[in-house]
Amino acid sequence: MADTRLIQSRYRLLDLIGRGGMGEVWRARDESLGRQVAVKCLKPMGPQHDENFTRILRERFRREARVAAALQHRGVTVVHDFGEWDGVLYLVMELLEGRNLSQLLEDNEQHPLPVDDVVDIAEQVADALGYTHRQGIVHRDLKPANIMRLDDGAVKICDFGIARLGHDIGFTSKLTGTGIAMGTPHYMSPEQISGGEVDHRSDLYSLGCVLYEIATGVPPFDMDDAWAVLVGHRDTVPAPPRSHRAELPGFFDRVVLELLAKTPGERPADAGDLRQRIALGRTGEQPVAGRARLAPPVPVRHPGEHRPRLPSWTRNMTTGLKATGSAYPGTAAIDRAAALTGAWTTGAGQALTGSLPHEEAGRSGPEPGLLAALAGRHSAGLNLGRLGHWEEAGDVHRAVAAERERVLGPDHADTLASRYEVGFSLSRTGHPADALGEFGRVAESRERALGPDHPETLAARQETAYVLGQLGRHFEAHQVYAAVLASRERSMGPDHPDTLRCRHNLAFNLSRLGRLEDSYRMAREVADARGRLLGATHPDTLVTLYEVAYTLGRLERWTEALQTYREVAQARAAVLGADHPDTLSARYEVGISLGRLGRSAEALELYRTLAEDRTRVGGPADPETLRARHGLGVNLGRMARWEEALAESGEVCAIRARTLGPDHPDTLVSRREVAVGLGWLGRWGDALTDYRTVAEIRERVLGPDHPDTLASRNDEAHCLEQLGRSTEAVDLYRRVADLRRQRGMPPH
Numbered sequence: 001m002a003d004t005r006l007i008q009s010r011y012r013l014l015d016l017i018g019r020g021g022m023g024e025v026w027r028a029r030d031e032s033l034g035r036q037v038a039v040k041c042l043k044p045m046g047p048q049h050d051e052n053f054t055r056i057l058r059e060r061f062r063r064e065a066r067v068a069a070a071l072q073h074r075g076v077t078v079v080h081d082f083g084e085w086d087g088v089l090y091l092v093m094e095l096l097e098g099r100n101l102s103q104l105l106e107d108n109e110q111h112p113l114p115v116d117d118v119v120d121i122a123e124q125v126a127d128a129l130g131y132t133h134r135q136g137i138v139h140r141d142l143k144p145a146n147i148m149r150l151d152d153g154a155v156k157i158c159d160f161g162i163a164r165l166g167h168d169i170g171f172t173s174k175l176t177g178t179g180i181a182m183g184t185p186h187y188m189s190p191e192q193i194s195g196g197e198v199d200h201r202s203d204l205y206s207l208g209c210v211l212y213e214i215a216t217g218v219p220p221f222d223m224d225d226a227w228a229v230l231v232g233h234r235d236t237v238p239a240p241p242r243s244h245r246a247e248l249p250g251f252f253d254r255v256v257l258e259l260l261a262k263t264p265g266e267r268p269a270d271a272g273d274l275r276q277r278i279a280l281g282r283t284g285e286q287p288v289a290g291r292a293r294l295a296p297p298v299p300v301r302h303p304g305e306h307r308p309r310l311p312s313w314t315r316n317m318t319t320g321l322k323a324t325g326s327a328y329p330g331t332a333a334i335d336r337a338a339a340l341t342g343a344w345t346t347g348a349g350q351a352l353t354g355s356l357p358h359e360e361a362g363r364s365g366p367e368p369g370l371l372a373a374l375a376g377r378h379s380a381g382l383n384l385g386r387l388g389h390w391e392e393a394g395d396v397h398r399a400v401a402a403e404r405e406r407v408l409g410p411d412h413a414d415t416l417a418s419r420y421e422v423g424f425s426l427s428r429t430g431h432p433a434d435a436l437g438e439f440g441r442v443a444e445s446r447e448r449a450l451g452p453d454h455p456e457t458l459a460a461r462q463e464t465a466y467v468l469g470q471l472g473r474h475f476e477a478h479q480v481y482a483a484v485l486a487s488r489e490r491s492m493g494p495d496h497p498d499t500l501r502c503r504h505n506l507a508f509n510l511s512r513l514g515r516l517e518d519s520y521r522m523a524r525e526v527a528d529a530r531g532r533l534l535g536a537t538h539p540d541t542l543v544t545l546y547e548v549a550y551t552l553g554r555l556e557r558w559t560e561a562l563q564t565y566r567e568v569a570q571a572r573a574a575v576l577g578a579d580h581p582d583t584l585s586a587r588y589e590v591g592i593s594l595g596r597l598g599r600s601a602e603a604l605e606l607y608r609t610l611a612e613d614r615t616r617v618g619g620p621a622d623p624e625t626l627r628a629r630h631g632l633g634v635n636l637g638r639m640a641r642w643e644e645a646l647a648e649s650g651e652v653c654a655i656r657a658r659t660l661g662p663d664h665p666d667t668l669v670s671r672r673e674v675a676v677g678l679g680w681l682g683r684w685g686d687a688l689t690d691y692r693t694v695a696e697i698r699e700r701v702l703g704p705d706h707p708d709t710l711a712s713r714n715d716e717a718h719c720l721e722q723l724g725r726s727t728e729a730v731d732l733y734r735r736v737a738d739l740r741r742q743r744g745m746p747p748h
Contacts, residue, residue, distance in 0.1 A: 006031075007085045011039050011092060027095060030080075033449055035413035036371070037080060038096070042089040061089050067137060068160045072455055072498060075128025077148070077158045097151050097375055100158075101144035101214055112217040115247060121147070122211050122252070123278045124155035129207065130271035131497070132160060133200040134533060140198060142206035143187040144213060152379035185229045186219040190262050193230050201264035204271065208259025215252070216244035220260060234262070251281030272535050279575055370407065374400050374414070381421060385428075394425030411445045413456075420460060427463070432470035439464040453491045455498065458484050462502055465509070474512045481506040495533055497540070500526050504544050511551050520551040537571045539582070546586065553593065562593035579617050584610065584624065591631050600638040607632040621659050623666065626652050633673060637680065646677035663701055668694050672715065679719065688719045705739045 005013040011028045014036075018025035023042040030037050042061070065082035068091070072078075081092035101121070104113060112118070125147060132139070139146075139160055148156045189205035192198055212220045220239075221232030232238075238260055242253045255277055261267045268274040381396035401418035408415050423438030443460035450457050465480035485506055488499040503526045511519035527548055530541040549564035569586035576583055587610050594603035607628050614625035633648035653670035660667055675690035695712035702709050717732035 007039065007090060008083060011037065011090075013039060028092075030092070033413055034408060034411075036095045038093045040091045040093065042091075058084065058089065065091060071132060071135065071137070071160060072492065072496065073128055073131040074154065075124055075156055076132060076160060077156050096148050096156060096158075097372070097379075098148050101147045101149065101210065104149060105144065105214060105217070110217050112245060113214045115215075115249070115252075117149075118211065118215045119249070119252060119278065119282060120153070121149065121155050121214065122207075122255070123275055123282070125157065125207060125210075126271045126275035126278060128155070128157050129200075129203055130275055130534075132157075133203070133271055138198065138200050139203050139206075140192075141187075142203050142210060144210055147210065150379075151376060152382050185233075186213075186221065188230070188233060189264075190234050191264065193233055199264065200270065201267050204259050204267050204274065205261075205264075207274075208256050208267075211252075211256050212238065212241055212260070215241050215248055215256070218244065237262075249281060251277070255281070276535050276537060276575075371414075374404055378414075378418060378421070385421070385425065390425050390428040394422060394429060397421040397425060411449060413449075416442050416445055416456075420463070423463060423467075427467050427470060432467040435467045436464060436471065439467060453487045455492075458487055458498070458502075462505065466505065469509055469512065474509055477509050478506070478513060481509055495529055497533075500529055500533075501540070504540075504547065507544075507551075508547055511547075511554060516551055516555050520548065520555065523548045523551060537575045539572075539575070542568050542571055542575075542582075546589075549589065549593075553589075553596070558593050558596045562590065562597065565589045565593055579613065581624070584614060584617070588624075588628060588631065591635075595631075595635055595638065600635045604632065604635040604639065607635060621655055623660070626656055626666070626670075630670060630673065633677075637673075637677060640680075642677050642680045646674065646681065649673040649677055663697050668697060672712070675715070675719075679722065684719055684722045688716065688723065691716045691719050705743050710736050710739055 007013070007028075010030060010032050012031055013026045013028050015027050016024060017027050017038070023040055026039045026041070028037050028039040029035070062082070065079065069079040069082065077096065078094040079091055080094065083090060099107065101113075105111075113121075129139075137160055139157065141159065142157070146158045148158060150156065187206045187209040189198070189202040190196075192202055209220055212218075221229050221236065223229050223232065238257070240253050241256050242248045242250070255268075255274065259267055259274070268277065377396060377400050381393045381400065384390075384393035384396060397418050401415060401422055404412065404415040404418055419438055420442050423435045423442065426432070426435035426438060439460050443457060443464055446454065446457040446460055461480060462484050465477045465484065468474070468477035468480065481502060485499070485502045488496065488502050492499050503522060507519050507522035507526060510516075510522065523544055527541060527544040530538060530544055534541055545564055545568050549561045549568065552558070552561035552564060565586055569583060569590055572580060572583040572586055587606065591603045591606045591610065594600070594606065611625060611628040611632055614622060614628045618625055629648060629652045633645050633652065636642075636645035636648060649670055653667060653674050656664065656667040656670050671690050672694050675687045675694070678684070678687035678690065691712065695709065695716050698706065698709040698712050713732060713736050717729045717736065720726075720729040720732065
């Protein structure tokens, strides 16, 4: 392997970015797909291992690599490929741009990270661990060097499967007593140290050690002697993190101490429970009373009392590296995370760095500096989108896509990633037709390069279905969603998050096709599955429950809809905060349900409070503030308080006309509400003017036979009837009836 830089005639090694006790990590170029990747080459087995052991190890590597490759979560490093070449086992992974937590601490001169960053990292890692644990995967070697903070703020866990493989290497009977052990002493759980059974709660303990260190600057047991560190994990309750750093929030202090409980049963039940508690803490809410489980006090031991022994392998163990960067002794620091410790060389005694002269590494392909700059701009575009600045995000992604296409080609994975984000921005800024074209091209290119069932191909096809729905082409959207769902269920399983997201979208589309019972049944199933896998208050669970409530309303099951909307609103207030847009949207729908049930007084009070909250959060002219005020006016009318209703509707209509335009659908809804109020007050002449204005605008914008236009003409005819102009009213009624028949619509 030292004589070449091309693996399997596909992966061209460019430069070494990390080296450790189990292997080396290279930045490489995938010549087939034209994208940059990371290639991890595992340390070859030496001659001391017999052929049978080597064969077993290879099989275990393939098994664990398949497990790692099957993991599909934003918080887990993606494994693209794996194999064996020239006697060396290798993994091909996504190339991450960022720093691991060890490096971040080193950059910060071992001072703790900012509190907000620490809590955000904690929540993201808990989310990723929750996913992997549900797949039955335990990491076993979680430490700062195995957790990456990307340039865009995302957090990823590295080396799933590799840690399990290392466990096989370190604890088989042939290697017992060699001094090799999985886990770094500063982050090992008591059960790992004692050789006991290890499950997902061991990962939670290791996470507690990591969080303790990035929050305080030191690990929970900061000693140079390995034996002392291990005894500390086994016997000593750590000092609370706030004793090192008073500014840490109280909930975080409690969470970390619970993670560091000595026995697994005293730790949080699972990572999903942990993530929920962190989310609650960030919003100022506290977990339900009685949920806190602190580590037990240190037991008092008397002189001569028997103390459990540490296993024999710990006697010759060194402490390993704390979070002091990814470099190993005797080398310069390496910028990217290797997530490995200790050096290794080939049989010739030369590290693989000797096999790739720098001038050859840079001879072909675009300038790495340009690619890095484009990656940074791509991340900036993603951040703009997260903040809701979709127009600006689209401009950034269009520019990056054009430049990537110039230097990498139109079908390169990075170019397609930018094109995908262009489509996403277009769909969020009211340009679904343009978005459809972008997603269609991306899907076709990805299918050619990656195959029809690849997650990236399916993501593009799913967005194609979404924009078809935006365009009102719901039948076509249904066909695409159904095909994507079948592929996701086949390749990922029925409970994979992406599968459930597709089923959610399909349920939404079914309701737009009028298949309400099917929509309700599917949405209910997705909500139950998400609740089981993610938790009852996870945002994704609540989004689907919201859809359940919407469909219940369309089925005229308003009592159930009200109960479900209230459940969503309360959960969102607890998890996201009372002023979060999603919380406020759910409260609005509670008001709709109350009104439909004839409970107008309750709806009126709700909308009054909601309008005040919306004004405080978004301002008096914000569209959502005006929606709340519109609801207020409607319910004033239902209570026959028509003067107040007319005044409220008139103000909302004027603001909407000024800010949205006189032809905007929301403005027309308000103008119709003004006409309704005028009619109830007996001012039919004024009402006719407004009804006719609404009808004429809708006819011009939507067409004469659009359902909304026909409804407005019907309003106009009713008003003419009230004014005693029966002949005109009858003619208009007949015209509306004829247009309804021509469209195949039922009589009004």
